[in-house]
Every structure is written in C-alpha cells, then in structure tokens.
Amino acid sequence: MNSITSFLDASTVYGHTPNLQSALRDLSSSEGKLAVNSRFIDQQGRSYLPFVPNTPSPCFQDPNHRQGHRVDCFLAGDSRVNEVLPLVALHTLWVREHNRIAEILHDLNPHWSSEIIYQESRKIIGALHQIITIRDYIPKIIGRDAFDQYIGPYRGYDPTTNPSASNVFATAAFRFGHATVSPVLRRLNESFQEHEQFSSLSLHETFFSPWRLITEGGLVPILRGLLGTPAAVVNPDNLLTKELTGKLVTLNVPGDLDLAALNLQRGRDHGLPGYNAWRRFCGLKTIRTRGDFRQVANDESVADKIMDVYKDLDNIDVWLGGLVEEPLSDSRTGPLFSCLIAKQMGMFRDGDRFWWESEGVFTQSQRMELQTHSLSSVICDNSDVNEAPLDPFRWRCFVLLAESPHIAEPKKIAVLVLFSIKVQSKPSNRIAIHTIFIQIKFYKLRLFFLL
Numbered sequence: 001m002n003s004i005t006s007f008l009d010a011s012t013v014y015g016h017t018p019n020l021q022s023a024l025r026d027l028s029s030s031e032g033k034l035a036v037n038s039r040f041i042d043q044q045g046r047s048y049l050p051f052v053p054n055t056p057s058p059c060f061q062d063p064n065h066r067q068g069h070r071v072d073c074f075l076a077g078d079s080r081v082n083e084v085l086p087l088v089a090l091h092t093l094w095v096r097e098h099n100r101i102a103e104i105l106h107d108l109n110p111h112w113s114s115e116i117i118y119q120e121s122r123k124i125i126g127a128l129h130q131i132i133t134i135r136d137y138i139p140k141i142i143g144r145d146a147f148d149q150y151i152g153p154y155r156g157y158d159p160t161t162n163p164s165a166s167n168v169f170a171t172a173a174f175r176f177g178h179a180t181v182s183p184v185l186r187r188l189n190e191s192f193q194e195h196e197q198f199s200s201l202s203l204h205e206t207f208f209s210p211w212r213l214i215t216e217g218g219l220v221p222i223l224r225g226l227l228g229t230p231a232a233v234v235n236p237d238n239l240l241t242k243e244l245t246g247k248l249v250t251l252n253v254p255g256d257l258d259l260a261a262l263n264l265q266r267g268r269d270h271g272l273p274g275y276n277a278w279r280r281f282c283g284l285k286t287i288r289t290r291g292d293f294r295q296v297a298n299d300e301s302v303a304d305k306i307m308d309v310y311k312d313l314d315n316i317d318v319w320l321g322g323l324v325e326e327p328l329s330d331s332r333t334g335p336l337f338s339c340l341i342a343k344q345m346g347m348f349r350d351g352d353r354f355w356w357e358s359e360g361v362f363t364q365s366q367r368m369e370l371q372t373h374s375l376s377s378v379i380c381d382n383s384d385v386n387e388a389p390l391d392p393f394r395w396r397c398f399v400l401l402a403e404s405p406h407i408a409e410p411k412k413i414a415v416l417v418l419f420s421i422k423v424q425s426k427p428s429n430r431i432a433i434h435t436i437f438i439q440i441k442f443y444k445l446r447l448f449f450l451l
C-alpha cells in the first residue's frame, strides 16, 4: 500500500485518496482553500494545519498543558506529518502557500468557482514541488555529473517510462537521507543565534509533538534553525544519529525503535537483492574482495567491520553498502545511490504527463515565472522569516549577514521576484488558460557572498 503517490505532485499536501482530499479541503470556502486549524493561529494571525478528525489522538502533550489546551496530531496529505517538527513546519508552509495563491486567484478572477481556484492553485503548488525537488535539491544530493548523465535536460513526456517508485529507491536508496539528519533541532532568533525563549531541542523531543509549534513560537524559530544549520555529513563511524537508532518513536509500535534496523529489515522484508547486485544494475564494478570494498567505502575500518559481519560480499544489504560508499564530488551520495536516485528521479519526471514543463501544461511565460520561485520564497511569503539564502539548500555558499561576523559590508543584494498568475477564464473550458499577470513583490532577501 502506498501512503502517497509516486509522482512529484504534492500529494503530501492534498492526499492521495478522494476521502482524504475532501477532508483536507475547506469545502465551505468560496476561494478553493485548504482547511486550517479552527482553534489556533500564530501570533501574526497565520494558520496552522487542522487536527486529525479522530481525537483524542496519540500525539504527545505539553507536560504543563492546562485544561483545554490539548494539541492533537495535525492532519496533512501524508500521514507521517507529525513525525518531527521540521516536517510539520514544511507541511504548514505548503498549506499556507496554497491558501495564499488561492486568495490571489480569487481576487483576480472573482467569477471563478471554488473548484477551479482549488485546482489551479493545486497545479501551481505541484509545479513548485517539482521545481524545488529537481532543480534545487536533487543535483546537490547526487552531484551534477550524475544529474547530467542520468537525468539531463527535459525532452518531454515519455509514455513508455514507468513513473512508479521502485522498491530499491523507497526501501534503500532514498533512505540515504536518514544519515543526513542532525541530532539537534536548532531554534534561532532573528539574528540566527540561539533563541532566548525556545532553546534548541534534541531530535527525539520533536517526535509527534505538534504542541511545540502551537505553544513554543510557531514556525519561525524552527525555519531559521533549518536555514541556518547544515545537514549532518554522513559519518561512516556513526552513520545515523543515536536519536534515530535509539530513540525513534512511531505511533503504531510501542517503545523506542532503531531506524537503521528498520531499514535493513525492511529491505529484506521487501526481498531486495544485495549490494553487489545493485552495483551491477548500475554498471558499477562488482565488489569481489575486501580490498575492492575498502576502495569504494568512505572508511576502511568500517569496510572491514561490515565484511566481518557479512562474510560474503554479495550478502551486504543494499542500504548499508550504498550508505558507506565514498560520496561523489559535490554530492551527498556515493556512485550506487547516486545512480539509483538519479534513474528514479528521471523516471518520475519523464513518465509524468502533467510534469510542469510538459507540452500544454503551462505556457512558456508561466514556466518562466514559476522558475523565479524557490523554497526560500515560499518560506518568506508564508512566515515571518524575512531573511533567507536565495538557495535554501546551500549552506556557506551564501550566508546570512548574522552568521558571518567577519563580513562587514553586504557584498551583494539579491532580490527575489515573486509572482502571481492571473488566469483568464474560458467559459466553455474548465481547464482555464493562464496568462501571466506579473504582480511583482520585492523581497528583501539580503544575500552575501563569501569571498
């Protein structure tokens, strides 16, 4: 059973079944909006995700909460939304972004039905997910060379490409991300320093704790923490933080879990072939000797330890083997995961009839406008974070002034152009034709190059 769709279509925001889709919509709204929380808003009046319908829900509560201040699990298009606070924050941003776009479309096209506004806003949100994932995130994970080799420029929809998520991608390769998780969630103030009121948290303190968002300063300190902290570097000696191997919580299994063990067991449970089989699949050299493995692994002693445990190289679980490979230059993954992730991402894109660049989905000028967006623009538009790197997936290339005390003067000021789309209705055609109406908002995204 899939929890979301395989396409990069923002089903994490809208759900993947008609029932969930309806539950997530504000069906009383004439503006095609998504439902928001009816009990809580943040200090600036911004909305939170709605609560799940079945309450009391199993999410943790503030130990000091007063009567009537119960905070239940949030409801989103993906049931895993409450796992960690940063995930809740991102889900919240996307619901706000949908509603923001829906409001603009409603203002520009007051004659539109709620349904048309919902669908048009959803189409834009889907495109933004695709752009941010493929343009901004994936090249940094797999490296530019692998991107060019396996994905390359877009050449249009290919009906012969299977866009479903492969077993090895979901069960092993894309779980590389577990080794990039930091043990601490930093919460930062407007100077990107430790927040005076809401200190940083150990990761396990953020599991299934939506109450922290409501009572501890909302999204902003968390978003600043995410922007101002680099992802953990894969460390072969300590692949996953102990927060994940010793303190993981999921609501359906009692007790603390070990995510590394889950990943390994899940791979076997799904019958995944071993590490060497996948290396051959990617045209990489089969690892035949201890020496071969030492060469591809990031750390020789770890290679030895793995060999001692598995004895036979063909038995090495693909998640573990892939994770300990030396990363390719300018990437976060070794050759095997880079290949598996790249092939999959290429198939998600090429096999998607509604890909944002596919013929007839958007006009040329709309595509140009969509490309001016980034995760930073979504953050700035939907929270009170008003300083962010232009590329939020890069750390250090562009730094915020507050993080670099040795930069006395701004070297460069970047302006992020945001847009809205005016959609002209075609009465006889439910799929309206868009024309771009550039409503430019200038954002003070101060950006400084480290020279």
Ligand code: HEM
Residues within 6 Å of the ligand: 083, 084, 169, 170, 171, 174, 175, 176, 177, 178, 180, 181, 203, 248, 250, 259, 262, 263, 266
């Ligand atoms: C604190 C952060 C995270 C936590 C607590 C977490 C937790 C989990 C858990 C509990 C599972 C299910 C394991 C199983 O039973 O098989 C899972 C699956 C998965 N995780 Fe994570 N994860 C985190 C971050 C990430 C990141 C950063 C990525 C990728 C960039 C990622 C990718 C995946 C994938 C692809 C799956 C498999 C989904 C499926 O098809 O079922 N996770 N994660």
